Amino acid sequence: MDKVIEIKNVVKNYQVGTVIVRALRSVTLDIDRNEYVAIMGPSGSGKSTLMNILGCLDTLTKGQYILNGTDVSQLEDNDLAEIRNKEIGFIFQTFNLLPRYTAHENVMLPLIYAGVSKSERDEISRRILDSVGLSDRIMHRPNELSGGQRQRVAIARAMVNNPSIILADEPTGNLDSKTSVDIMKLLDTIHSEGNTVILVTHEEDIARNANRIIRLMDGEVASDEMT
Numbered sequence: 001m002d003k004v005i006e007i008k009n010v011v012k013n014y015q016v017g018t019v020i021v022r023a024l025r026s027v028t029l030d031i032d033r034n035e036y037v038a039i040m041g042p043s044g045s046g047k048s049t050l051m052n053i054l055g056c057l058d059t060l061t062k063g064q065y066i067l068n069g070t071d072v073s074q075l076e077d078n079d080l081a082e083i084r085n086k087e088i089g090f091i092f093q094t095f096n097l098l099p100r101y102t103a104h105e106n107v108m109l110p111l112i113y114a115g116v117s118k119s120e121r122d123e124i125s126r127r128i129l130d131s132v133g134l135s136d137r138i139m140h141r142p143n144e145l146s147g148g149q150r151q152r153v154a155i156a157r158a159m160v161n162n163p164s165i166i167l168a169d170e171p172t173g174n175l176d177s178k179t180s181v182d183i184m185k186l187l188d189t190i191h192s193e194g195n196t197v198i199l200v201t202h203e204e205d206i207a208r209n210a211n212r213i214i215r216l217m218d219g220e221v222a223s224d225e226m227t
Contacts, residue, residue: 003066004164004196005031005054010063012049012219023049025219026063031165031198036191038199038207041216048169050216051200055088055167056080068164085113089158089166093173095150097142103129103153104138110161128156132186148179155186165196172206184209 012024024046031037041047052058053065056072059080064073068087072080090096097106104125111121129138132152142150151171158166168187172180188209191197199210207213208227215223 002033003030004033004035004068005029006064006066007054008064008066010050010053010065011061012046012053012058013061023219024053024060027216027219027221029214029221029224031196033164033196034191034194035212036188036197036199036210037212037214038201038210039214039216040201040204040207041222042202044218045216046219047200047216049219051167051169051198054165054198055090056084085110086161087164089161089163091151091154091158091166091168091171093170095142095147095154095174097150097153097157099142102139102141103134103145103149103156106142106153107157107160110157114161124160125156128160129153131159132156146179147175148182151175151179151183152186155183155190159190159195165198166190167198167200169200170202171199172201172203180206 007027007029010024010027014021014023027050039047039050053060060073064071067083070083072083075083107125107129108121111124126138129135132155134149134152137145137149145153172183175183184206187197199207201207210227212226214221
């Protein structure tokens with residue numbers, strides 16, 4: 001299979017005062033292209049730390065991380081930022097939309113950083129927003145949208161650069177149960193179209209949408225099973 005992620009013996013330590021916290025202890029795993037994976041674990045298990053490393057938001061203490069053929073373990077901050085924008089689409093529990101910008105403008109932001117022309121940005125953003133069912137809301141600002149609509153904007157923004165992986169951190173955490181079902185159906189569709197989706201959640205029913213569940217405990221992989 002074509003591996004999009006290879007994590008080898010990854011260790012992450014944090015210094016808190018005089019105490020060293022071992023957040024990840026020699027984690028090794030592979031994720032193939034077009035997999036749909038859920039990462040689970042109780043508070044303090046290391047799942048947020050692993051997500052931050054997978055998303056190139058944090059660096060590892062030891063080990064190796066290869067993302068889509070690039071060894072990102074040794075990259076400097078500027079290079080990591082470039083990899084993040086090109087290779088990773090983020091979906092956050094809190095949406096992380098810019099309040100003064102319309103849905104259209106929020107979705108276009110990654111394309112600006114990628115140097116895409118204005119006319120092309122406009123066309124791509126409209127097409128992606130239409131694909132998530134928001135063609136009639138593109139000029140609305142976040143405070144004019146429901147929670148589910150905001151998350152759809154966030155999903156559109158995550159997809160706009162055609163990234164190697166979609167990384168969803170508790171994507172239904174701020175949504176009611178009906179809206180959560182709609183958002184998970186949208187993620188299912190995104191996966192079925194050939195995208196690699198990594199879902200970080202503490203909810204069993206949300207994790208069951210994935211084809212594979214990796215459970216962390218005390219900074220180690222406790223289990224890794226297909227659903």
